[in-house]
Amino acid sequence: MSLKYEICIDSTAGALAAEQAGADRVELCSALFDGGLTPTLGAVETTLAAVSSIRVHVIIRPRGGDFIYDGHEIAAMERDVAAVRDAGAQGVVIGALTPSGEVDTEVARRLIGAAGDLSVTFHRAFDMTADPFAALETLAGLGVDRVLTSGQDVTALEGAPLIASLVERAGDRLVVMPGGGVTPRNVGRVIEATGAREVHFAALVDAPSPATHRNPHPFMGGELRRPEYARQVTSPGLVSEVIAAAGA
Template structure:
């Protein structure tokens, strides 16, 4: 089976690590601790200039939290899509829901229109929908190319039964791409249980900050925070391990 590997990354060096490891595509984000939000246009442009083989899809999400967006946020997302499209991105990753947990069709139509000929992925807002089967049909009708999902569970392994059913229902109309908790230890089982052709994962490892001078008293975020002098970086080696465990690629 041929597999397409997509890596969730938060910067240019991370995208280069994914490329070195042989990944096919990256989802470029900022603030992975928030689940990923729109990166700066400078980061998008720098990444597109740096990579040569890997395709770059950019998440369009103005903030963390829920996926119910006000008119100002929708306008901002439309503008972000136009800017990343002009910068040369290969695709965008979007998602919007109603308070009732359905796909917000009018908002998605606006975002898809702004994307033009770019590939469109619907992100894990899908996992917060009230009826995943109805949501899948809505996305097919909208012309979305793929949907990223953990099967509405905490990880892909637990959500594998739903993912397998979605793959069956989707046929060749839309790609169902699992993501969430994929590792070199479980990817073989995930692939066997779901029958997917694409898979999404992050490959993060801790790395000390290069800061020599360190002030340990203040911090730059809320109470739930990562250490100031510890970074999470994308590991090309870890990507390779997962890909080797998953088998052949295309």
């Protein structure tokens, strides 16, 4: 079975780069520095209008931090799922946990219900669950299509033993998709060690800001921050490099 490649992006340009390089799917986010948050509806609509041969799945995550949400956040996520569904996205990427580290089935059911016939991925909230095998069974029972995981470790390569066990346990019920720290150097080992049939990665490179006037004093975020005039873009060359390495 041929591998499928999902690229984590934060812009329409990123989707076009992934499409150019031959990826199958993108996960459209904002705020990748925070692990990916819900993009604006404008970004979703613009991306869908720009691409022609690649599937667009949209992350629905209202903030960074934990995955335990209050009623207002749940209502917002439900509305966001419906909005991206109506915009024409092919899938959504969701996740919610209880304080004790279990899948929040009530929230998941609401979001899956709002998704209708869209493909549903449970994101790396899975890596914060107390019992990944119990969480996998819960998600299979909910009808989720895939789970994104680093194997509850720093990278998918380090978490490969757990991912392999999850792939075996899942069987044909849902896809277990490795993601986290996947590069051209390790993607082959990740695939070989896990037996996965889909893989998720970002392909970001530094790009210079076009700003010619720069004020070095103010900044737009908190104390832990990137340089104000640093930006990263999805590289079609790096996407192609990972795909080629995976098939080598």
